[in-house]
Amino acid sequence: MKLVAKSDTDDCKKLRRMVGFLKGIIDELRIIGATSLTEIMTFIDSAYAVHENIRSNTGGFVSFGIGVAHARSTTSKVNVNSATESELVSAT
Numbered sequence: 001m002k003l004v005a006k007s008d009t010d011d012c013k014k015l016r017r018m019v020g021f022l023k024g025i026i027d028e029l030r031i032i033g034a035t036s037l038t039e040i041m042t043f044i045d046s047a048y049a050v051h052e053n054i055r056s057n058t059g060g061f062v063s064f065g066i067g068v069a070h071a072r073s074t075t076s077k078v079n080v081n082s083a084t085e086s087e088l089v090s091a092t
Contacts, residue, residue, distance in 0.1 A: 030067065031066060031067050032064070032066065032067035032068070032069060033064070033065065033066035033067060034064035034065050034066065035064070035065030035066060036064075036065060037064070039064070039065065040062060040063075040064060041062070041063045041064070041065065042060065042061075042062050043060055043061055043062075043063075044058065044059070044060035044087075044090050044091055045058075045059055045060065045087075045090070046058045046059070046076070046083075046086040046087050046089070046090040047086075048080070048082070048083035048086040049086075051075065053079070054079050055075050055076050055077075055078075055079060056075070056076040056080060056086040056089070056090070057073065057074070057075055057076070058073070058074055058075075058076050058086075058089070058090035059071070059072065059073035059074070059090075060072060060073075060090070076089055076090070
């Protein structure tokens with residue numbers, strides 16, 4: 001997780017929005033199930049050069065068919081030259 005050197009009012013608005021969202025869903029049920037125990041679905045995506053140092057964001061999740069079993073989002077550790085290359089790096 002990256003730390004913000006100096007937060008501003010925009011960061012405060014984002015935090016308030018996120019806390020409000022979390023308060024609204026705290027009592028909702030989380031349903032995770034499987035349509036098949038032999039099939040695992042993995043989905044990945046990346047956003048090319050979204051940081052000042054030209055690094056990309058990569059994210060993905062794993063599902064057994066119903067709900068999400070695991071999700072992750074990170075900043076790429078290498079610089080790439082295109083969106084296609086960013087997708088390939090996120091797949092590895």
